[in-house]
Amino acid sequence: MVDMSDRAFWDDPYPILNAAREQAAVALTPGGQKLVLRHAEVEAALRDPRMRTLGTGLLHNVKVHDGPLYDWWKLVMFNNDPPEHTRLRGLVGRVFTPRRVEAMRPRIHAIARELLEPHLQWGQFDAVSDFAHRLPSQVTCELLGVPSSLHGFVADRTTELGLVFSAVMPPELRARCEAAVVDLRDCVSELLKQRERRPKEDLLSDLIAARAEGDRLSAEEQVAMVINLLFAGNDTTRGLISIGIGLLVAHPEALEALRNQPERVEAAVEEVLRFEAPVLGSLRTPSEPLEIDGVACRPGEPINMTFPAANRDPRRYPDPDRFDITRTDSRPLSFGSGLHHCLGAALARAEAAEALKAVAQLCPGLELAGAPPRFEPFASIRRFAELALRFEPVATAPADS
Numbered sequence: 001m002v003d004m005s006d007r008a009f010w011d012d013p014y015p016i017l018n019a020a021r022e023q024a025a026v027a028l029t030p031g032g033q034k035l036v037l038r039h040a041e042v043e044a045a046l047r048d049p050r051m052r053t054l055g056t057g058l059l060h061n062v063k064v065h066d067g068p069l070y071d072w073w074k075l076v077m078f079n080n081d082p083p084e085h086t087r088l089r090g091l092v093g094r095v096f097t098p099r100r101v102e103a104m105r106p107r108i109h110a111i112a113r114e115l116l117e118p119h120l121q122w123g124q125f126d127a128v129s130d131f132a133h134r135l136p137s138q139v140t141c142e143l144l145g146v147p148s149s150l151h152g153f154v155a156d157r158t159t160e161l162g163l164v165f166s167a168v169m170p171p172e173l174r175a176r177c178e179a180a181v182v183d184l185r186d187c188v189s190e191l192l193k194q195r196e197r198r199p200k201e202d203l204l205s206d207l208i209a210a211r212a213e214g215d216r217l218s219a220e221e222q223v224a225m226v227i228n229l230l231f232a233g234n235d236t237t238r239g240l241i242s243i244g245i246g247l248l249v250a251h252p253e254a255l256e257a258l259r260n261q262p263e264r265v266e267a268a269v270e271e272v273l274r275f276e277a278p279v280l281g282s283l284r285t286p287s288e289p290l291e292i293d294g295v296a297c298r299p300g301e302p303i304n305m306t307f308p309a310a311n312r313d314p315r316r317y318p319d320p321d322r323f324d325i326t327r328t329d330s331r332p333l334s335f336g337s338g339l340h341h342c343l344g345a346a347l348a349r350a351e352a353a354e355a356l357k358a359v360a361q362l363c364p365g366l367e368l369a370g371a372p373p374r375f376e377p378f379a380s381i382r383r384f385a386e387l388a389l390r391f392e393p394v395a396t397a398p399a400d401s
Contacts, residue, residue: 120393130237158235161235285303368388
């Protein structure tokens with residue numbers, strides 16, 4: 001039994017998940033929801049064409065059946081299955097390419113340095129509010145073509161919107177999520193109107209021009225897609241970057257290794273993704289009766305593919321509870337797998353790599369400036385509220401290595 005209503009679970013889920021995973025591949029919550037815990041079973045289920053997205057079911061579970069949040073949610077690409085998912089992903093996939101992401105790498109690195117440099121002479125910063133909260137949102141905004149005057153607005157509203165993944169949604173939380181999606185909808189609608197009148201060399205203009213077998217995105221779908229990209233491009237990557245920095249501070253030998261050998265940063269990002277998945281899991285539902293490791297699953301019931309448990313499965317990884325950036329066998333499931341593998345995975349990896357590299361290079365002697373960070377409770381997109389750090393002040397940022 002895995003009780004996700006217990007605050008202790010959100011502080012450190014691994015003792016509970018590890019114990020449950022060693023008993024069986026599938027565990028239950030007190031409410032009867034199934035959690036798939038072992039790597040092989042999670043990966044197989046994510047790739048199984050009989051497994052569908054929960055769609056609007058996630059909102060139904062928290063008693064949201066209408067309103068602006070529901071209207072946006074039903075159009076979001078990752079909440080749809082084929083053929084609608086195929087159409088939407090085909091449209092955005094043509095412009096959200098690995099080549100475009102790779103071309104962004106120098107700019108991502110520059111943004112990371114720009115965000116850190118004001119803090120260098122003081123030798124302290126908050127890795128969440130000063131850095132991780134701002135970097136991915138700015139990168140995504142620049143990729144889309146959102147003007148710099150709106151970057152802070154987008155970062156704040158998409159972070160608020162991320163609360164939609166909370167395990168419970170009381171009225172005040174729903175009001176915050178709905179206010180965020182309304183603000184984003186109005187902002188994006190105006191930006192798209194501007195691009196229709198005057199296209200530019202950016203992703204907003206590309207989305208307007210996108211075609212897939214002659215089927216264009218409707219105006220409503222365009223707005224939902226852009227909000228989806230802004231949201232997905234910020235909240236989970238925000239968590240990934242801040243968690244990565246926290247892990248490096250907790251493991252100074254890894255931080256020193258990155259300082260001396262920045263080329264190891266890609267492997268470090270994979271280990272961060274494995275060791276502390278920034279997303280608790282992915283909900284799926286069977287389209288027909290099926291079994292997972294002998295456990296019967298009914299059509300329509302929500303099943304949680306639990307990434308933190310799968311990523312620390314000793315059947316897949318030796319010594320899985322050890323953080324080790326020298327691993328060469330990492331294949332974390334943190335971005336999902338199969339049809340719904342995260343479209344922005346390459347961008348998130350690039351942002352995390354440049355962020356960790358910049359922190360390692362620019363902040364000598366990095367350490368906690370307060371208590372160890374705690375994960376925010378009941379947030380399925382895992383995040384720290386704050387991560388106060390200090391380091392040896394430097395008068396001038398060292399040149400890029």
